[in-house]
Amino acid sequence: MAQLEVHNLNLSFGGVMALAGVSLRVEAGELVSIIGPNGAGKTSLLNCISGFYHPQRGRILFEGHDLTRASPHEITRYGIARAFQNIELFSGLTVLENLMLARHTHLRYGLLSALFFYGRPLREEVRNRRAVEEVIDFMELEPYRKALVGNLPYGVRKRVEVARALALSPRLLLLDEPMAGMTLEEKEDMVRFILEMKARGLTVVLIEHDLGVVMDISDRVYVLDFGQVIAEGAPEEVAKNPRVQEAYMGVEA
Numbered sequence: 001m002a003q004l005e006v007h008n009l010n011l012s013f014g015g016v017m018a019l020a021g022v023s024l025r026v027e028a029g030e031l032v033s034i035i036g037p038n039g040a041g042k043t044s045l046l047n048c049i050s051g052f053y054h055p056q057r058g059r060i061l062f063e064g065h066d067l068t069r070a071s072p073h074e075i076t077r078y079g080i081a082r083a084f085q086n087i088e089l090f091s092g093l094t095v096l097e098n099l100m101l102a103r104h105t106h107l108r109y110g111l112l113s114a115l116f117f118y119g120r121p122l123r124e125e126v127r128n129r130r131a132v133e134e135v136i137d138f139m140e141l142e143p144y145r146k147a148l149v150g151n152l153p154y155g156v157r158k159r160v161e162v163a164r165a166l167a168l169s170p171r172l173l174l175l176d177e178p179m180a181g182m183t184l185e186e187k188e189d190m191v192r193f194i195l196e197m198k199a200r201g202l203t204v205v206l207i208e209h210d211l212g213v214v215m216d217i218s219d220r221v222y223v224l225d226f227g228q229v230i231a232e233g234a235p236e237e238v239a240k241n242p243r244v245q246e247a248y249m250g251v252e253a
């Protein structure tokens, strides 16, 4: 069984079929990209995997658990975290506070366990702080740890958004256009971080419009068009596929 298995998802909004029978498998430790033209259904697919949308048909299994109807909060606790296309940070808080808050909101023990195991909250706090400091170090955010997120340049905020997801200690990271709007240098840094995550064994599912990056770093690529998977495989196979060239690159097959 693959770490993530998506079977035959259907999702529609009124008359619009955002996903029409989408299936996808991701093995532990893989870096899989999802590409496709605007409106192809990429973000909808990520929204289903992260529990923000619930498909009308189909199943989502992660490490054998059926997460099809789970809430975003439950999904985070199962080990899936997501960095958003539109940065979801508190601009009035520092980088450190944003990361700590993410862990508190999503991974906290309940009030009851805090009452019964009074040693636990303190140990948990120490663990939270250590995890967050490791992420700050990993994403090279030390110079900004006490800076208010609202005062940071856009490229750094994108990096903090990825760090926020990493702070949840996921086993699967979903990245929705983490390089959109970045300078070339910032993109190169982000590519380096993503490759380093993979080297450390993290599974990554990436939506990215920069085909050069996708072809360079992905183990496998899924191509969506009009809510369907039109091609899947190694980057070089997918790039040669005439349907992909026609749908995605605007080249006549």
Ligand SMILES: Nc1ncnc2c1ncn2[C@@H]1O[C@H](COP(=O)(O)OP(=O)(O)OP(=O)(O)O)[C@@H](O)[C@H]1O
Pocket (backbone or CB within 6 Å): 013, 016, 017, 018, 036, 037, 038, 039, 040, 041, 042, 043, 044, 045
């Ligand atoms: N909340 C929603 N309400 C209504 N329609 C939606 C909603 N979310 C997505 N859609 C529609 O579903 C289809 C797929 O959209 P989606 O955002 O998943 O595509 P995408 O491939 O991520 O596009 P982009 O590259 O532009 O981000 C589009 O036709 C979109 O208008």
